[in-house]
Amino acid sequence: xxxxxxxxxxxxxxxxxxxxxxxxxxxxxxxxxxxxxxxxxxxxxxxxxxxxxxxxxxxxxxxxxxxxxxxxxxxxxxxxxxxxxxxxxxxxxxxxxxxxxxxxxxxxxxxxxxxxxxxxxxxxxxxxxxxxxxxxxxxxxxxxxxxxxxxxxxxxxxxxxxxxxxxxxxxxxxxxxxxxxxxxxxxxxxxxxxxxxxxxxxxxxxxxxxxxxxxxxxxxxxxxxxxxxxxxxxxxxxxxxxxxxxxxxxxxxxxxxxxxxxxxxxxxxxxxxxxxxxxxxxxxxxxxxxxxxxxxxxxxxxxxxxxxxxxxxxxxxxxxxxxxxxxxxxxxxxxxxxxxxxxxxxxxxxxxxxxxxxxxxxxxxxxxxxxxxxxxxxxxxxxxxxxxxxxxxxxxxxxxxxxxxxxxxxxxxxxxxxxxxxxxxxxxx
Ligand SMILES: *Cc1c(COP(=O)(O)O)cnc(C)c1O
Numbered sequence: 191x192x193x194x195x196x197x198x199x200x201x202x203x204x205x206x207x208x209x210x211x212x213x214x215x216x217x218x219x220x221x222x223x224x225x226x227x228x229x230x231x232x233x234x235x236x237x238x239x240x241x242x243x244x245x246x247x248x249x250x251x252x253x254x255x256x257x258x259x260x261x262x263x264x265x266x267x268x269x270x271x272x273x274x275x276x277x278x279x280x281x282x283x284x285x286x287x288x289x290x291x292x293x294x295x296x297x298x299x300x301x302x303x304x305x306x307x308x309x310x311x312x313x314x315x316x317x318x319x320x321x322x323x324x325x326x327x328x329x330x331x332x333x334x335x336x337x338x339x340x341x342x343x344x345x346x347x348x349x350x351x352x353x354x355x356x357x358x359x360x361x362x363x364x365x366x367x368x369x370x371x372x373x374x375x376x377x378x379x380x381x382x383x384x385x386x387x388x389x390x391x392x393x394x395x396x397x398x399x400x401x402x403x404x405x406x407x408x409x410x411x412x413x414x415x416x417x418x419x420x421x422x423x424x425x426x427x428x429x430x431x432x433x434x435x436x437x438x439x440x441x442x443x444x445x446x447x448x449x450x451x452x453x454x455x456x457x458x459x460x461x462x463x464x465x466x467x468x469x470x471x472x473x474x475x476x477x478x479x480x481x482x483x484x485x486x487x488x489x490x491x492x493x494x495x496x497x498x499x500x501x502x503x504x505x506x507x508x509x510x511x512x513x514x515x516x517x518x519x520x521x522x523x524x525x526x527x528x529x530x531x532x533x534x535x536x537x538x539x540x541x542x543x544x545x546x547x548x549x550x551x552x553x554x555x556x557x558x559x560x561x562x563x564x565x566x567x568x569x570x571x572x573x574x575x576x577x578x579x580x581x582x583x584x585x586x587x588x589x590x591x592x593x594x595x596x597x598x599x600x601x602x603x604x605x606x607x608x609x610x611x612x613x614x615x616x617x618x619x
Contacts, residue, residue: 191240191242191244191246191580191581191583195228195240195241195242195244196242197229197240197241197242198226198227198228198229198240198241198242199226202226202229212227213227217587217588217589217592220588221588222569222573222588222589222590222591223572223573223576223577223588223589224573225577225580228241228242228246229241231243232261233248233260233261234259234260234261235259235260235261235262235597235599236248236259236260236597236599236600236601236604237260238260238585244583245583246580246584246585247583247584247585247600247604247608248260248585249584249585249586249587249594249595249596249608250585250586250587250594250595251595251597252459252464253434253459253587253595254402254434254438254459254460254548254593254595255458255459255460255462255463255464256460256463256464256595256597257438257460257505257509257518257595257597257598258463258505258509258597258598258599259597259598259599259600260599262504262505262508262599264505264507264508265463265501265504265505267504268500268501268503268504269465269497269501271500272285272496272497272499272500273497275496276496277495277496278491278492278495278496278497279496280491282494283494283496285494285496285499285500285503286305286499288499288503289305289461289502289503289506290305290469292503292506293457293461293506294471296437296442296506296510297432297442297443297455297457297471298442299445299452299453299455299472299473300455300471300472301471301472301473301477302471302472302473302474302477302478303469303470303471303477304469304470304471304477304480304488304493305468305469305493305494305498305499306467306468306469306490306493307466307467307468307490307493307495307498308338308458308466308467309337309338309433309456309457309458309459310337310339310468311338311468311490312338312433312456312457312458312468312470313337313338313343313396313429313431313433313470314338314340314342314343315470315488316394316396316429316454316456316470317329317340317343317393317429318486318488319454319470319476319477319479319480319486320393320394320426320427320429320454321393321394322479322484322486323393323427323476323479323486324394324425324426324427326390326391326393326426327369327391327393328369328370328371328391329342329369329370329371329392329393329395329396330370330372330373330384330392330394330395330396330426331343331370331371331372331373331395331397332372332373332374332375332397332398332401332561333372333373333374333375333560333561333562334375334401334403334404334560334561334564334591335375335397335398335401335431336398336403336404337396337398337431337433337456338433339359341357341362341366341367342366342367342369342370343370344357344358344359344362345357345362345367345372371392374560374561374562375401375404375407375409375413375560375561376407376409376410376413376559376560377413377560378410378412378413378416381413381416381417382416382420385423385424389420389423390424392421392424392426393426393427394421394426394427394428394429394454395417395420395421395426395427395428395429396429396431397409397429397430397431398431398432398434398435399414399430399431399432399435399444399445399448399450400435400438400439400444400447400545400548402434402592402593403434403591403592403593404560404561404564404591405543405550405552405558405590405591405592405593406543406544406545406549406593407558407559407560407564408543408545408559409448410559411448414448414450415450418451418452421453427453427454427476428452428453428454429452429454429456430443430444430450430454430455430456431456432444432445432455432457433456433457433458433459433468434458434459434548434593435548436455436457436458436459436460436461437457437460437461437506437509438459438460438546438547438548438595439545439546439547439548440515440546441510441515447545447546453472453473453476454470454471454472454473454476455470455472456469456470457469457470457471460505460509461502461505461506462498462501462502463501463502463504464501465495465498465501465502466492466495466498467495467498467499467501508598514598515546517598518546518547518596518597518598519546519547521547521596521600521602521605522546522547522596523544524602525544525549525596525605525609526542526544526549528606528608528609528612528613529542529549529551529609529612530542531609532613532616533551533616535616535617536613536617536619538555539555540552540553540554540616541555541556541557541558543558547595547596547597548593548594548595549593549594549596550590550592550593550594551575551612552564552567552590553568553569553571553572553575554566554567564590564591567590569590571619572590574615574619575612575615576588578611578615579608579611579612579615582611584607
C-alpha cells in the first residue's frame with residue numbers, strides 16, 4: 191500500500207474538518223504509529239478493501255467483534271431478512287429471547303441478562319448494579335484493563351499499592367474518580383493488602399480475565415483464584431469483563447477456560463457480529479435488582495435491537511459448528527509459532543503472547559506481566575513493524591497496547607505471508 195494513498199488522504203483531510211482528530215474513535219487515527227489512516231470502501235472475510243481498491247489483510251477485525259471475518263454470508267443474510275421486517279420495535283420480540291437463551295446456555299454463570307448497545311454501556315450498567323446491590327461506592331480495577339469510556343473506569347493508578355484514582359481523561363470529577371481503586375494486574379500481594387484494609391467498602395472488582403487492551407497479558411491462575419476468594423469473603427461482586435474474551439478464547443469465554451465463575455459478566459463485540467450490541471448478566475437475584483423489577487435504573491431505546499439480535503444469533507450458530515474453535519486454534523497456533531520462529535532466528539527474544547485467537551508480539555525482551563511492563567516495549571520498533579506490514583497490505587492494530595485477532599476466514603496462506611513479512615522485518619532491524 192502506498193504510504194498516503196490519494197483518495198484516503200483526501201478523505202482524511204475532509205474528516206479532520208468534521209470530526210475531532212478526523213475519527214469517531216481515537217485509535218483509528220494512527221496516533222501511536224504515525225501516518226494517516228486509510229479509508230475502507232468495503233470488507234470481505236479476512237480483508238478490508240480500501241478506497242484505492244487495495245485488499246488489506248485485517249488482524250483488527252473490528253477490534254475483535256468479527257470472529258467470522260467481514261460480511262459472513264450467514265450474518266449478512268440474517269440482517270437482510272430482519273431489515274425488511276423492521277429495524278427497531280420499541281417493544282419485546284422473540285429474537286431477544288433466542289439470543290439470550292443461547293448466551294445463557296453457553297455461559298452458565300449468566301442466569302439472567304440484559305441487552306444494551308455497546309460494551310461501554312454493559313460495563314457502566316454492571317457497575318451501577320454492583321453499587322446498588324451492595325450499597326457500597328468503591329470499585330477496584332486493574333491498570334491497563336480497558337472497560338470502555340464510562341467515567342468511573344477511565345481512571346489509572348499512581349504508584350503505590352492502591353492509590354485513590356487519578357482520572358486519565360479530562361472531564362471526570364475527582365469526587366467520582368476517588369471511588370475507583372486501581373491495582374497492578376497479576377499482583378496478589380497488593381490485592382491482599384487492599385482487601386485487608388478496605389474489602390468491606392468494595393462494591394465490585396472488575397477485570398479483563400484475558401487482558402487484551404494492553405496487548406495480550408496472561409493472568410496468573412493464583413491471581414484469579416485469590417480474586418474469587420477475596421470478593422466472596424468481603425461480599426464484593428466479581429465482574430468479568432468479557433466484552434473481548436467472550437466467545438473468543440473459548441465458546442464459554444475466559445470463565446470456561448479458567449473454570450472460575452464470576453458474579454456478573456459483561457459481553458459485547460462477538461455477540462453482535464459487528465452490529466452495536468452489548469450485554470451484562472449473572473446471578474438472577476442480582477439481576478433482579480434492575481428496573482423494572484428492582485431499584486437500579488437502566489434503559490435503552492434501541493436495546494435488544496432486532497437487527498443486532500438477528501446478527502448475533504447467526505454468529506453464535508456458526509461458532510457452535512463442530513470443529514470451529516479447533517480450526518481457529520490451529521490457525522492462531524500457526525501464526526504464534528511462525529512469529530516465535532522469526533523472533534528466534536533474528537537472535538532477539540521479543541515476547542509473543544497468545545490465548546486462543548488473540549495474539550500480541552511485544553517488542554520487549556522481558557515477559558510482560560502487567561501494564562508497566564508493556565510500557566517498557568520498544569515503541570519505535572513497533573511503529574516500524576506496523577508500517578512495514580501495512581506497506582505490504584497487512585493491517586495489525588496501530589498500537590503496541592492491542593491484541594491482534596485471527597478470524598475463521600483467515601487462510602494458512604495469509605498467516606504464512608504475515609510470518610514471512612515478520613521474518614524479513616526482524617532480520618533487517
Ligand atoms: C471493547 C471493550 C469494551 C468497550 O466496548 P465498546 O463496545 O467499545 O463500548 C469494554 N471492555 C472490553 C474488555 C473491551 O475490549
